[in-house]
Amino acid sequence: MSAVTDGLQDRLDSLRATYACERRLEELLTSKLLDRESTATVRAGVGLPDPQASLEQFLADSLDGPVAVGGVSRLRGGGANEAYAFTLTRGPETERLVLRVKTPGAICATDATREFQMLQAVQGLMPTPRPVLLTEDPSYFGAPAFISTFVPGTSAPTFDVPKATGLGVTYGPRLRKALAPAFVQHCAALHSADWSGAGLDAFDVPRSETTDAIDWRLGFWERAWEQDKLEEHPTMLLMSQWLRENRPPVDRVSLLHGDYRNGNFLFDEERGEITAVIDWELCYLGDRHSDLAYTMLPGWGSVDENGTFLVAGLMDEATFLGEYERISGLSVDRDRLHYYSVYNYYWAVVSLLGTGPFHARARTTQLDVMYNFISGLGGRFVGDANALVLED
Template sequence: MTGSAVSDQATALPLVWDVADLEPRVAELLDAKQRRVSRGRYDAKSADDVTALLEGLLQARGERDFSLHEVHRMAGGASKEQFAFKLRRGDDVERMVLRLDPPESIVETCRYREAEVFAAMARHGVPTPSTRFLDGDGTHLGAPGIVTSFVSGVTSPPVDSTLISGVGTSFTAEWRKLLAPQFIDTLTLIHGADWQSASLPHFTAPTAHPHQAALWQVNWWSRIWRDDQVDPYPLITLAERWMRERLPETPANSADLVLLHGDFRTGNFMFDPDTGRFSAVLDWELAHIGDFHEDLGWILQRLFAGPAEDGRVLACNLIEREELIQRYEEATGRTVNPRTLAFYEVLAAFKCAVMNLGTGYSAAARGHNHQDVLLSFLSPVGHVFLGEIATIIEREAAL
């Protein structure tokens, strides 16, 4: 059923099946993406291409007497094309990073929102990159992009090996002792930010009814699945129905409604390799306003977990599940609802299954992403998340 069809019948449908109820900016992004799917194959930009685009943007922003140096593609970037460079103004030289949208990404997100959340979090003491230049609609860069400060640090200890997107990062007990408290403290800071007084014009809070925070997320990712699926998977259909029948409540006036990171985990924070001190939280593109359980559900995904030396399973290879919940409750004064958390654990696995089995695979097949080989490689990982969905649903059915 299409969104327009549901919109025409919305008053006659139960709330849970109003699939057209989406955060407005998210709906705009998904509609714009659908208009791009008929484009031909995309050729990844060269350093010379990016240099010329950056020069145009900086000139449009009033920069004069500057030069660009050492423009080069950064490793990784399954979502956005990323380039590091140095900007020289007289004797001053600053390292910066450009994040640029390809025609299709494994996640469709907004550079305006990214800049807004950087500013909101910086005011609240969360370490983030700083926006230097913004081209949110792609007027000068040819695609939406953001230029940020360059943050020093590592995402894993220098002696450890890391697989794609932070998966497989392993910490010793000594590193966990340094990083786990900062992980909890930073999540607490993020969820404590006063989003109501922040300047977030491209965000909308789900305050129309208590189920809207959960419904917007189910509608967001089920819409993406309808748009991008290559092959049908009955378990994805089952998961969507399971979530719609169990939408948790998050009252609009509740402290449970917070500004979420959306992808908070090992691999998305940086720290000093000598001291272990956090230097930045990265990858804010999935940030939105919603229920705090959502970030916890994401952190607890099995794919991000790892074993301790004694065989215990640790969330993000940092902390045991129950300890994470206990320390979060102590730090925030909130109470974690087990049923609500289970809902958001299913949602987290659902999102990742959609990304890998739908969006990533279809974008690679159409040649619309600079990392088509990587996205094809990641597609089978979606089955890990299908297994996680089945495990959680079976666990909840046994209660």
């Protein structure tokens, strides 16, 4: 074993000892670090060189009978997944599908198998893309990937000029009225679902009435920050300390989306109907207040014509929480909302000021300009987090 390898092994041992997190996520962060030491194994430049050929090979190996792939087009955004829409033809049947490939230079490290399993678990709870095929074999697309159905719809109204990745989408009075009830309904259904027997073996299951879930999340994000930060940040030190000192136990372990906000659902603009909740990369098992506090972050919302703040640009806070409690039958604890607001700022800043700029600088992503640009949101979140953590 070379000296460099010994040094890396020491670092890995130290990271594992310091930051306990879920098994698969620990492996994910470890593989990220190892890949950096062996750049020859990382898909250079990012962007599949020939997505059609890769899809044809994978589908021929995975499905019976002849297949044909056409109409391949890369989709916008893609902070965690590179996404390509395509048409699959099998005999007389044609179907529009989406390939999602885990990008080596993603703005946060996420796991294809967890996302695939969560999508399977929530079928029937709400409209989502239906997961079709999964591969953990990087020989096809350079990284783990999965295929899901293509759901028509838009993430922003035609009159809106959204920022990158659908951040800060606004809807206008007609669409707000139409979309808001379903938005809260889907959130409530997710958190109150009985997920026992759901086949979530890619997830470690936290115990209720303990801090397992938040301990593992903090361990994951703290380690990601440690691995990716270009420089230390005083607010990150203060947030980490505060979060460790104030961890609340979870009363009920729920399925969590992890990124439930405006911009992360598709809708039919004419009918005013949510057609799919998308972007499940950050899903996990934990405290519902984590999702709720995230949805309620001021950074996603907007004010209506009367100056009232709208959660996710859709409804006022009292309506959001009141309807959520009524539909889910679950209570909302203001102290835990406060705690998880800080938690959400923490992990968001890890991604926006840590991992994103790291990959932009390392030239391991074609989203380098976007990652640099949305660091501005990280700057905003630092201020928002200071207001919460330094309030005393």
